[in-house]
Amino acid sequence: MGLIGILLGLALLMWLAYRGWSILMVAPPAAIIVAVFSGEPLLAHWTQTFMSGAARFVAQWFPLFLLGGLFGKLMGDSGSVSAIAQYLTKKLGASHTMLAVVAASAIVTYGGVSVFVAFFVLAPLAHEMFRATNLPPRLIPAAVGLGAFTFTMSVMPGTPSVNNAIPMPYFGTTTFAAPGLSLIASAIIFVFGMWWLRRAEAAARKAGEGYAGEAGIAPVVNEMVREQAAPAGDFDPAELPHGKRAESGPPFVLAILPIVVVIVTNFLMALVVFPRLDFSFLSEPRWGGITIGAVSGVWSVLVALALANLTVILINFRRLPSVRETLDAGANSAALPMLMIASLVGFGAVVAAVPAFALVRDAVFSVQGGPLVSLALSMNVLAGLTGTASGGMAIVLNAFGADFMRLATEHHIDPELMHRITTMSAGTLDALPHNGTVLLLLQTSGLTHRESYLDMVMTVIVSCIIALVAVLILGSVFGSF
Known part of the structure; x- marks a missing residue:
């Protein structure tokens, strides 16, 4: 009965979320269903298990969501994202329109700009570019998606995305x-x-x-898509039109400077500065009795985004119509996605706490192929079912993170390889049709699944699966490098 409860709770969560219900409303009753079928105390699981799991996620990741939301909004309202896209379009020329769209999407998202901000700014520009070169607009989502939420979201070393950050505390990477x-x-x-x-x-x-299509399309986000998109990203789509945008963007060099600051600072903090400092005090109980390896990755991203935010403001202070409104919108944009993913984590905490979860654990670790294959499959399944890479990843790692780290030690697998398999696996089947990021990109592009999804499957799912298989083979043969 307990296993039936887990499946029913997950089915309810998936169905209602797909129908546009808020995860904040859906996750608690789904967790209660799991507890009911397991014969466990309902209120205790809600207030002690569910809320404890959700609270841990908020406590750990609120700073990253906050700084990321601020950075995305500042880059969008300052005109920096548009300036980068327009510069690349001009330099690459009309014959390379597709490459220009992919490159612009990749550069801004690799630099820490939320994919949702990128969609809102780049979709109208892409329509103009496609109109000028007489390309069918149905290919816009596939081009933007390839650049915005494939390799720059989960694969490239150093990307400051939430998806690339979540595994760090579990694997010390x-x-x-x-x-x-x-x-x-x-x-x-x-x-x-x-x-x-x-x-x-x-x-x-x-x-x-x-x-x-129609040139000059104005992106619109309705409430249903907002509810579906928020848990799939790190930015509340409702905040996209809020704040005031600059009338003209900065020169390309100044527009891309904050992105350079993110990448360089993150690299220096993670690999040069923090490893050379004495953080032995972290072993004291007041700091959680941890090592620097458990937090250095997160701290590096936080320092990088904080400096990048300051850089955007200093460069564009006179250009931004209202810094306060932009900052307010950026801060507000972090709240809903963070709480929605935290609710998914709370649901996962209840599932992991019931006796029937032992059957799920046994099934995960009985998969042939070793820990890497088990990790890849579990990430793909949860990300696909929940429609969110970060949510699926957080659920799996909260439930199995310590087990996978133990298996990595036993099988002499580098934790860095575990980290990369985790992020890549969560970033494949998460882009199924019900995924909020997919829905938002289609809506901001003014297109439908029927028109554009097949090409998206090839650029954002099939390409990532091929890369994941390649990394599994190379990592199994040569280890991490």
């Missing part, structure tokens, strides 16, 4: 985990994705298919 494998995987995703886009572009031109 940094965002630069397994850099060699990360770069190989990123190249595979990029090359395969661009090959598909070029192929689709050539087929469209041969068939005489050109631009048939």
Whole structure:
């Protein structure tokens, strides 16, 4: 009965979330269903198990969500994202429109700008670019998606995304985990994705298919898509139109400077500064009795984003119409996604606490192929079912993180390899049709699943699966590098 309760709770969570119900409303009753079928005390699981799991997630990740929300909003309202996209378009030329869209999406998201901010700014620009070169707009989501939420979200070493940060406390790693494998995987995703886009572009031109949309499309986010998108990202889409945008953006050099600050500072903090400082005081009970390895990765990203936020403000202080309104919107944007993912973690905590969970644990670790394959499969399944990479990842790691770390030690697997397999696995099947990021990208592009999703499958799912298989093989043979 307990296992039936787990499946029913998960099914209810998935179905209502897909229907646009808020995860904040859905997760507690789903967790209570799990407790009911397990014969466990309901109120105790709600206030002690569910809320404890959710509270731990908030306590650990609120600073990252906050600084990330501020950075995304500042980069969008200052016109920096638009300036980067326009510069790349001009330099690459009309014959490389597809590459320009992918490159602009990749650069801003690798630098720490939320994918939702990127969508809101880049979708209208992409429509203008596609109209000018007479390309079918149905390919816009596949191009933006390839650049915004594949290799820059989960694969590239150093990316400050939440998805790349969540595994760090469990494996004692940094965002630069397994850099060699990360770069190989990123190249595979990029090359395969661009090959598909070029192929689709050539087929469209041969068939005489050109631009048939409306130029100057204004992105709109409705409430249902907001509820579906929020737990799949780190930015509340409702805050996208809030604040005041600059009338003109900065020059390209100034626009990209905050992104450079994020990357360079993160690298220096994680690999140069923190390893050379004495943090022995962290072993004291008042600081949680931890080591610097458990927090250095998170601290590095926080310092990088804090300096980048300051850089954006200093560069664009006279350009931003209202710094306060932009900062308010950026701060508010962090609250809903963080609480929604925390609720998913709370649901996972209840599941992990009931006796029937032992059956789930046995099933996960009985998969043939060793810990890496078990890790990859469990991440794919949970991310696909919940429609969120970060939520699925947090649930699995909260339940099995210590077990996977123990198995890594027993099988002499580098924790950095575990980190990279985790992020890549969560970033594959999460992009199924019900995924909030997919829904938001389609809506801001003014397109539908029927028009654009097949090409998205190839650029944001198939490409990532191919890269994941390559990393599993290389990591199993050569280890982490």
